[in-house]
Amino acid sequence: MIHPTAVIDPKAEIDSDVSVGPYVLIEGPVRISMGTEIQSHAVITGSVVIGRNNQIGYGSVVGSYPQDLSFDPKVSSGVEMGDTNVIREHCTIHRGTKGSTKTQIGSNNLLMVGAHVGHNVRIGDHVILANNVLLGGYAEIHDRAFVGGGSVVHQFTRMGAVSLMQGLSGISKDVPPFTIAAGKNGIAALNIIGLRRAGYDPELRKEVQEAFALLYTSGLNTSQAQAQSGQRSWSKEVSLFWEFIGSTKRGICPIARWQEVKARTMSSDEG
Numbered sequence: 630m631i632h633p634t635a636v637i638d639p640k641a642e643i644d645s646d647v648s649v650g651p652y653v654l655i656e657g658p659v660r661i662s663m664g665t666e667i668q669s670h671a672v673i674t675g676s677v678v679i680g681r682n683n684q685i686g687y688g689s690v691v692g693s694y695p696q697d698l699s700f701d702p703k704v705s706s707g708v709e710m711g712d713t714n715v716i717r718e719h720c721t722i723h724r725g726t727k728g729s730t731k732t733q734i735g736s737n738n739l740l741m742v743g744a745h746v747g748h749n750v751r752i753g754d755h756v757i758l759a760n761n762v763l764l765g766g767y768a769e770i771h772d773r774a775f776v777g778g779g780s781v782v783h784q785f786t787r788m789g790a791v792s793l794m795q796g797l798s799g800i801s802k803d804v805p806p807f808t809i810a811a812g813k814n815g816i817a818a819l820n821i822i823g824l825r826r827a828g829y830d831p832e833l834r835k836e837v838q839e840a841f842a843l844l845y846t847s848g849l850n851t852s853q854a855q856a857q858s859g860q861r862s863w864s865k866e867v868s869l870f871w872e873f874i875g876s877t878k879r880g881i882c883p884i885a886r887w888q889e890v891k892a893r894t895m896s897s898d899e900g
Contacts, residue, residue, distance in 0.1 A: 630645070630646060630647060630648045630649065631643075631647075631648075631649040632649060632650050632651045632652075632653070632669075634651045634652050635649045635650070635651065635652065635653040635654075635655070636653070636654050636655070636656075637649070637653075637655045638655055638656045638657055638658075638659070640657060640658045640659075641655050641656075641657070641658065641659040641660070641661070642658075642659070642660045642661070643655070643659075643660075643661045644661060644662055644663040644664075644665075645663075646663050646664060647661050647662075647663065647664070647665050647666075647667065648665070648666040648667065649667045650666075650667060650668045650669035650670075650671070650687075651669040651670070652669055652670045653667050653668075653669065653670065653671050653672070653673075654671075654672045654673070654674070655667070655672075655673045655674075656672075656673075656674045656675075657674055657675045657676065657677070657692070658675075658676055659673050659674070659675070659676075659677045659678075659679075659692070660677070660678045660679065661673075661679045662679065662680050662681045662712075663681050663682075664681050664682035664683075665679055665680075665681065665682060665683045665684070665685070666683070666684045666685070667685045668684070668685060668686050668687045668689075669687055669688075670687055670688045671685050671686065671687065671688060671689045671690070671691070672689075672690045672691070672693070673685065673690075673691045673692055674690075674691070674692045674693055675692040675693070675706075675707055675708070675724050676692070676705060676706065676707030676708075676724070676731075677691055677692040677707055677708045677709075677710075677724075678707070678708070678709045678710065679691075679710045680710055680711045680712040680713075680714075680736070681712045681713070682712055682713045683710060683712065683713065683714045683715075683716070684714070684715045684716060685716050686715075686716050686717040686718040686719070686720060686742075687718045687719070688718055688719045689716050689717075689718065689719060689720045689721070689722075690720075690721045690722070691708055691710075691716070691721075691722045692707065692708045692722065692723075692724050693721065693723055693724065694723065694724065695723040695724060695725070695726040695747065695748030695749075695766065696723065696747065696748070696766075697726040697748055697766065699726070700726050700748075704727065704728035704729075705728055705729060706724045706725035706726065706727065706728060706729065706730050706731060706748075707724050707725060707731045707732075708722055708723075708724050708725075708731060708732045708733075708734070709731050709732070709733050709734070710722075710733075710734045711734065711735045711736035711737075711754070712736045712737070713736055713737050714734060714736065714737065714738045714739070714740070715738070715739045715740070716740045717739075717740060717741050717742045717744075718742045718743070719742060719743050720740045720742070720743065720744045720745070720746070721744075721745045721746065722734070722746040723746065723747055723748045724748060725748055725749050726748040726749060726766065727749075730749055731749070732746060732747075732748055732749055732750050732751075733750070733751045733752065734746070734752045735752055735753045735754040735756070735772075736754050737754050737755045738752060738754065738755065738756045738757070738758075739756075739757045739758070740758045740762075741757070741758060741759050741760045741762075741778070742760045742761070743760055743761040744758040744759075744760070744761065744762045744763075744764075745761075745762070745763045745764060746758075746764050747763075747764050747765050747766040747767075747768065747784070748766045748767075749766055749767045750764050750765075750766065750767065750768050750769070750770070751768075751769045751770070752764075752769075752770045753770060753771045753772035753773075753774070753790070754772050754773075755772055755773045756770050756771075756772065756773065756774050756775070756776075757774075757775045757776070758770075758776045759775075759776060759777050759778035759779075759780075759796065760778045760779070761778060761779045762776045762777075762778065762779070762780050762781075762782075763780070763781045763782065764776075764782045765781075765782055765783050765784030765785075765786070766784040766785075767784050767785045768782045768783070768784060768785065768786050768787070768788075769786075769787040769788070770782070770787075770788045771787070771788060771789050771790040771792070771806070772790045772791070773790055773791045773823065773826075773827050774788045774789070774790065774791065774792045774793065774794075775792075775793045775794070775823065776788070776793075776794045777793070777794050777795050777796030777797070777798065778796040778797070779796055779797045780794045780795070780796060780797060780798045780799065780800075781798075781799040781800075782794075782799075782800055783799070783800060783801035785878070785879060786800055786801060786802065786803060786804075786879055787803045787804070787873075787877070787879075788800075788803075788804045788810075789803070789804060789805050789806030789807070789808070789869075789870070789873045790806045790807070790869060791806055791807050791820055791823045791824055791827050791829075792804045792805065792806055792807060792808050792809070792810065792820060792823075793808075793809045793810070793820045793823055794809075794810040794811075795809065795810065795811040795812070795817070798810055798811055798812055798813070798815075799812075799813050799814070800813075800814055800882060801814060801879065802814050802877075802879050802880045802881055802882045803873070803877045803879055803880065803881045803882065804816070804881075804882055805844070805870060805873055805874060805881055805882075806869055806870050806873050807819055807820055807823070807824060807837050807841065807870060808820060808841065808882075810882055811885050812885060814882045814883070815882060815883065815884070815885030815886065816845065816881075816882045816883065816884050816885055817885045819837065819838060819841050821834065824837060829866065833864060833866055833867070836863065836864055836866075836867045837866075837867055837870070840858070840863070840867050840870050840871070843857060843858060844858075844874065845883075845884045846884070851874065851880075851881065854874075855871065855874060855875060858871050
């Protein structure tokens with residue numbers, strides 16, 4: 630299962646049925662579990678743990694140094710990946726930047742061609758990063774989020790569960806669960822299709838709509854909306870929405886001003 634041109638460090642621990650393609654480089658204390666495929670010219674380096682049945686695409690690099698000027702190559706940091714992830718061609722996943730820290734990727738995720746996962750990023754389960762997405766250091770992408778192609782997530786920024794970011798968008802504030810981000814730091818609408826696909830029944834979707842309306846269209850500011858939300862009971866699923874709002878450190882994206890979004894789009898098209 631290991632191509633003769635592959636170079637594998639003796640310290641690496643690789644299950645017997647792992648497939649390692651031509652010209653792969655595996656260096657350091659890498660651990661790779663059963664059923665995983667490492668395609669040709671991929672590089673896996675450092676303290677990297679890869680679970681079962683993953684695919685690491687052609688030319689991808691997992692575990693390389695973070696792009697952080699304060700990083701000390703002598704510290705021990707790493708990358709941890711769960712099961713059944715598909716990492717397509719030429720993705721980059723950087724290790725943690727501080728000692729004993731790690732970049733974490735859950736299970737059942739898809740990283741399309743050219744996606745970049747910066748140091749100490751945390752990705753949940755069933756997440757999709759489309760082509761050429763850039764995740765800055767310490768960003769968090771929660772379960773079932775979708776990040777559109779060419780989008781940029783600023784360091785320390787979060788996307789909540791079942792949220793979506795329109796392609797070529799950018800955020801430096803948090804995107805609440807269940808919402809769609811568009812343009813620069815704008816929330817456009819609820820991710821109704823995503824909620825259906827995630828199994829939210831009509832009653833739950835209605836409750837999500839009520840939470841969204843209270844936060845974004847009631848005329849209340851964020852603090853007032855949070856206070857009013859405490860006056861009623863919410864399902865466990867929708868309580869996550871308010872918990873996310875309450876735990877933000879960078880603030881949340883406001884509702885999009887569509888005239889501004891349209892103007893930026895037209896300016897980009899003319900350029």
